[in-house]
Amino acid sequence: MWILIGLLVLNFAISTTLSILNLRHLRRRAGDPPEEWADELGTEQFPRTIEYTSAKTRLGHGARAWDLIVTSTILLSGLLPVSAQWAASIPTARVFQGLIMLAIPAAIEYLASIPFDLATQFGVEKRFGFSTITVKTWVRDQITSLLLMGVLGVLLGGGLLLLIDRIGRWWWAPAWGLLALFQLLMTFIAPVLIMPLFNKFEPLEDEELREEILALANEAHFPLEGVYQVDASRRSTHSNAYFTGLGKTRRIALFDTLIEQHSHGEILAVLAHEIGHWVKHHVIWNMVGSILGSGAALYMAALLLRVPWVYQAVGAGDLYARLGPTGPVVAIGLFVIGILVSPLALIVSPLTSWFSRRNEYQADAYSLQLYPHPTALENALIGLSEKNLSNLFPHPLVVIFGYSHPPLIQRVSAIRKRARELGLTRDS
Numbered sequence: 001m002w003i004l005i006g007l008l009v010l011n012f013a014i015s016t017t018l019s020i021l022n023l024r025h026l027r028r029r030a031g032d033p034p035e036e037w038a039d040e041l042g043t044e045q046f047p048r049t050i051e052y053t054s055a056k057t058r059l060g061h062g063a064r065a066w067d068l069i070v071t072s073t074i075l076l077s078g079l080l081p082v083s084a085q086w087a088a089s090i091p092t093a094r095v096f097q098g099l100i101m102l103a104i105p106a107a108i109e110y111l112a113s114i115p116f117d118l119a120t121q122f123g124v125e126k127r128f129g130f131s132t133i134t135v136k137t138w139v140r141d142q143i144t145s146l147l148l149m150g151v152l153g154v155l156l157g158g159g160l161l162l163l164i165d166r167i168g169r170w171w172w173a174p175a176w177g178l179l180a181l182f183q184l185l186m187t188f189i190a191p192v193l194i195m196p197l198f199n200k201f202e203p204l205e206d207e208e209l210r211e212e213i214l215a216l217a218n219e220a221h222f223p224l225e226g227v228y229q230v231d232a233s234r235r236s237t238h239s240n241a242y243f244t245g246l247g248k249t250r251r252i253a254l255f256d257t258l259i260e261q262h263s264h265g266e267i268l269a270v271l272a273h274e275i276g277h278w279v280k281h282h283v284i285w286n287m288v289g290s291i292l293g294s295g296a297a298l299y300m301a302a303l304l305l306r307v308p309w310v311y312q313a314v315g316a317g318d319l320y321a322r323l324g325p326t327g328p329v330v331a332i333g334l335f336v337i338g339i340l341v342s343p344l345a346l347i348v349s350p351l352t353s354w355f356s357r358r359n360e361y362q363a364d365a366y367s368l369q370l371y372p373h374p375t376a377l378e379n380a381l382i383g384l385s386e387k388n389l390s391n392l393f394p395h396p397l398v399v400i401f402g403y404s405h406p407p408l409i410q411r412v413s414a415i416r417k418r419a420r421e422l423g424l425t426r427d428s
Contacts, residue, residue, distance in 0.1 A: 001313045002338055005072055011343045012068045016061055021238035022391065023057045028194040037409060038395040048128075052389040055124045063116040070112040071339065074105050078330050081271040083314040085274060087328040088319075098156060098161040098327030105335055106153075110146075125236065128389065133235040142199050156182065164305070164330055170301035183291060191253075201228040204254065209264050213252060216268055220275045220370055227252045229259060231383055238388055241267065243274050243283075261387060266380035269371050276366030282359045289355075297341075305333045349401050356404040364411065365418045374419035378412050 025146060030046040074080065087101040125131035133141075159178055188193075195201065204210040204227045217224050225245065230242070232255035239258035245251055252274075258267060277283055304310050311320035311331050313395040323329050367377055384409045385392065392408050399407060406414070419425075 001075060001315075004075060004336065005312055007340065007343045008068055008071060008190045010126030011346060012064050014346060015064055019057050019060055020394070021395045022219070025395040025398075026053055026391050026393050029211050034409070040203060040382060041386075041392060045389065049389045049391065052128050053391050054126075059116065059119055060125055063113075065118065066112065067109075070109060074108060075314055078315050080314045080335065081319050082107070084316060084319055084328040084332050085326075087331075094162045094165055095158050096327070098331040099157055101328040101331035102153075102157055102334065116127070123146045130237050130388075131235070132233060132237060137234060141198060148194065148197070148395055158335075161330065163222060164325065165327060169302065172295075172298040176291075176298050179294050179298070180291045183287065183294070187287070188245065191251055195244070195253075199234075201251075201253065203227070204229050204259075206259065209259070209267065211389070212264060212268055213271060216272060216371060217252075217275065219263055220272075220279060222275050222278060223250060225251045227254070227312070227415050229254050230385075231256055233257050233260075239384065241274065243268050243278065261378070262380055262383060265373055265376035265408055266383065267372060269367055269377035270380050270391075272367035272371035273363045273377065275370060276363030277359065279366055280362050282363070301334070301337050304337055305330060311335050346401070353399075353401065353403055357399075360405050360411070361414055364415050368415065368422055368424060368427075372422065372424050374415055374424050377415055381408060381412060381415075 006248050027050055030050055033041060033043055033046070083104045084101050087104075090100065121131050121133055124133075133423055156179070160171075163175050163178070166172065187232055204213070210227050213227050214224065216285045230253050232238070237257055239255045239261055241249065241252070241254045241258050242253055252271065254267065258270075262270075297331055305325060308317060308320060311317050311329065314332060314336060316329065319332075320329050323332070363418075364377065368374055371377075384390070390408065394403060394407050407413070
């Protein structure tokens with residue numbers, strides 16, 4: 001038990017220390033920005049960026065502390081063995097008993113997260129002019145998300161518990177195949193079935209921009225089902241653009257805020273970057289990495305679920321000895337193993353973050369080949385950073401552990417270096 005609590009505390013301490021270092025580093029560097037960048041970075045925004053980062057940091061500290069308290073209470077209170085005992089007494093199949101058991105701590109953690117979600121959406125984000133969400137939309141999002149998680153949870157969780165119950169020791173192998181199939185299937189159906197549950201996807205109204213995008217995609221031999229604009233402004237003024245789907249469901253999605261805030265050239269430069277991820281096979285490799293990681297995680301879970309201390313740690317040792325690895329008891333093991341995910345993810349995050357940042361540099365370099373206008377790409381990135389009040393001076397350790405994208409200054413410097421190598425001028 002105390003090993004589990006210790007891991008939770010350690011994860012909290014490391015994450016909190018990194019966020020404190022990050023804020024201090026921002027305050028120090030923003031007060032004395034590099035001279036060569038001072039005119040380009042919008043230094044008049046620095047005080048507001050510091051204020052925004054400070055507010056998010058304080059809220060993050062509170063959310064992590066509250067999550068630590070809630071999870072520790074679930075572990076120390078004896079709730080898990082009591083809930084498993086109750087679920088085992090329900091006259092239904094072991095799989096459904098296990099699903100009931102999994103739902104109990106999940107429901108507690110969800111309810112506990114609501115105050116901080118509200119504080120984020122209607123507090124910090126609203127105060128700094130980013131959140132445009134209404135209470136009605138927030139409630140509808142919550143209901144939709146719960147229904148969706150319920151359906152997917154029953155399908156995936158039920159399938160997992162059924163395999164554990166029927167196959168035994170080697171359940172992880174077919175479970176790995178099932179999860180890989182699910183990941184691939186979701187890539188195809190999410191753009192047409194799930195994402196539209198939250199946002200309205202409409203064909204891009206700007207015909208000129210649409211033709212320019214299709215021409216850019218055609219030059220890269222990038223097949224598209226369509227170009228859509230997303231009503232993201234219903235929730236936030238933050239802007240973004242992305243590719244989603246595979247095969248016949250592959251589409252470009254542009255936030256309406258991006259269309260309003262950026263020129264055609266800047267949007268095309270951003271999309272050329274996204275096409276670069278496809279050309280460099282980053283999407284496929286990310287999927288392969290995710291599938292391999294899922295297989296390793298399931299294999300480790302299969303080993304741990306047969307270790308008595310996993311159940312003894314939370315006071316369910318007698319239940320495990322009496323009932324064995326049945327539905328509700330196995331659900332306890334899965335919950336305990338889930339607690340270990342965050343510390344393990346923190347350990348591997350420097351490697352995964354490095355690969356992600358490398359991919360971003362490669363996609364930027366490709367963007368200059370497909371759309372040889374480096375000024376447009378620079379302006380798009382700087383504009384996005386200014387409008388989003390992004391931290392331009394993250395602490396190096398925070399970058400190592402958690403930045404999937406390179407910091408803006410390093411990223412723009414790399415773009416300029418690559419542009420010189422290609423013989424491009426900033427005004428081309």
